[in-house]
Amino acid sequence: MRLAIKGSGYTSASKTEIEFLNQVLIVVNDQGKIEKIINQHDDDYASLLQLAKSQNKLVELSENQYFLPGFIDTHIHAPQWPNAGLALDKPLNEWLNEYTFPLEAKYQDLSFSEKVYDNLTKNLVDFGTTTAVYFGTIYPESNLVLAKMCNKNRQRGLIGQVAMDDPDMNPEYYLDKSAADSIAKTKRFIDELKQQNQTNVIKQTPVITPRFLPSCSLEALRGLANLANQYDLPIQSHCSESNWENGYALEKYGKRDATVLDECGLMNNRSIMAHGTLLNDSDLNLFETNGVTVSHCPISNVYFGDGILPVKRILNHHVNLGLGTDISGGFSPSMYDNVKQSILSSQQLQSGVDTRIDAQKRGVPDSRITAKTAFYLATVGGAKAINLPTGELKPGYLADLQIVENQPKPFQPATSDDIFENLMYATTQNDIKAVYVEGLQAK
Numbered sequence: 001m002r003l004a005i006k007g008s009g010y011t012s013a014s015k016t017e018i019e020f021l022n023q024v025l026i027v028v029n030d031q032g033k034i035e036k037i038i039n040q041h042d043d044d045y046a047s048l049l050q051l052a053k054s055q056n057k058l059v060e061l062s063e064n065q066y067f068l069p070g071f072i073d074t075h076i077h078a079p080q081w082p083n084a085g086l087a088l089d090k091p092l093n094e095w096l097n098e099y100t101f102p103l104e105a106k107y108q109d110l111s112f113s114e115k116v117y118d119n120l121t122k123n124l125v126d127f128g129t130t131t132a133v134y135f136g137t138i139y140p141e142s143n144l145v146l147a148k149m150c151n152k153n154r155q156r157g158l159i160g161q162v163a164m165d166d167p168d169m170n171p172e173y174y175l176d177k178s179a180a181d182s183i184a185k186t187k188r189f190i191d192e193l194k195q196q197n198q199t200n201v202i203k204q205t206p207v208i209t210p211r212f213l214p215s216c217s218l219e220a221l222r223g224l225a226n227l228a229n230q231y232d233l234p235i236q237s238h239c240s241e242s243n244w245e246n247g248y249a250l251e252k253y254g255k256r257d258a259t260v261l262d263e264c265g266l267m268n269n270r271s272i273m274a275h276g277t278l279l280n281d282s283d284l285n286l287f288e289t290n291g292v293t294v295s296h297c298p299i300s301n302v303y304f305g306d307g308i309l310p311v312k313r314i315l316n317h318h319v320n321l322g323l324g325t326d327i328s329g330g331f332s333p334s335m336y337d338n339v340k341q342s343i344l345s346s347q348q349l350q351s352g353v354d355t356r357i358d359a360q361k362r363g364v365p366d367s368r369i370t371a372k373t374a375f376y377l378a379t380v381g382g383a384k385a386i387n388l389p390t391g392e393l394k395p396g397y398l399a400d401l402q403i404v405e406n407q408p409k410p411f412q413p414a415t416s417d418d419i420f421e422n423l424m425y426a427t428t429q430n431d432i433k434a435v436y437v438e439g440l441q442a443k
């Protein structure tokens with residue numbers, strides 16, 4: 001036994017429901033997986049509780065504390081962390097060329113990389129994010145530092161060696177020399193991360209990462225897809241994010257960007273495509289058929305998405321959805337903030353925003369999502385995206401969880417549903433009292 005937790009908490013039961021686990025004992029085995037979840041009436045409850053106590057492995061939650069699965073951030077640009085909350089009043093091209101690319105180019109400096117990535121991974125863990133799917137930079141050595149910091153701060157990282165080789169679309173100082181260079185650096189990163197993992201306690205995963213269609217040649221995209229197949233690796237990119245990006249593919253290739261990515265072999269059940277605000281029905285059919293996940297980044301979308309992602313429509317289309325912070329297109333490292341924004345944005349989609357339009361025609365009916373659905377995206381949707389048994393508290397799943405405190409209001413009784421909703425809306429970094437990854441304490 002690695003750990004036992006005694007108390008109450010929540011796990012997602014479906015896209016619209018949660019399960020309240022009332023006064024249970026979660027037993028975590030030596031491999032970091034949940035062995036069993038039992039309650040006081042089960043035969044082995046007393047003996048396991050005693051065993052956990054005697055081995056000093058028991059964590060007992062206080063009355064106002066609850067356990068939740070750790071969150072999975074399915075889209076975040078690690079090198080942009082110093083810019084979180086900066087320059088969001090700039091148009092996209094200025095934001096990229098004056099703020100984002102110059103910063104990303106600094107990561108050739110490995111001591112700068114270490115300083116930023118140590119701080120970032122620690123911050124995310126402190127916010128209850130136990131797994132993050134990162135874009136790194138174009139520098140393999142720096143991305144290896146990110147992997148090292150994930151391991152140090154006990155976070156599971158899926159880490160992308162960013163590929164961008166089109167000289168017309170990227171600055172000269174921050175560019176892969178050729179498609180062959182993109183592919184060679186990605187291969188080097190994969191091989192060296194495999195070496196590093198031999199001593200990592202929390203294993204880190206390389207991700208095939210063409211930045212987005214406009215920044216890559218077709219030769220690079222095809223070569224990267226071959227690597228993904230050869231090494232059986234996850235893939236990430238951006239897709240149908242903005243009017244500009246969507247229009248770029250149509251103008252250059254006469255096709256939707258999802259179609260071009262698919263033709264290059266990059267759209268499968270290990271692919272995560274960020275944003276998707278402008279996906280149309282035929283794109284969604286492609287996502288559904290190929291099992292591609294959309295990473296919904298609701299804060300970032302307000303700034304750069306040119307629209308609100310219709311979460312409910314996409315879920316009804318049987319397309320998997322995760323949630324992402326998209327630092328620094330989004331300003332907050334907190335998945336709680338993104339849970340809230342996904343709910344707020346869906347409300348606005350439903351009611352509409354331009355009051356000069358008649359109320360009946362202003363919004364998109366049946367768009368509103370609840371906190372339970374947003375929680376599903378942050379946990380189960382994310383876990384499906386990365387094909388790992390996490391994001392749920394069930395036997396056989398990785399013991400990735402957070403312990404959160406919620407101060408009850410003395411003047412109002414609360415049901416377990418009320419408490420859950422309050423946890424989603426009111427939790428701050430300070431309220432997250434402990435975080436475990438594979439049953440190892442990270443906070």
Ligand SMILES: [Zn+2]
Nearest residue numbers: 238274326329
């Ligand atoms: Zn992004």
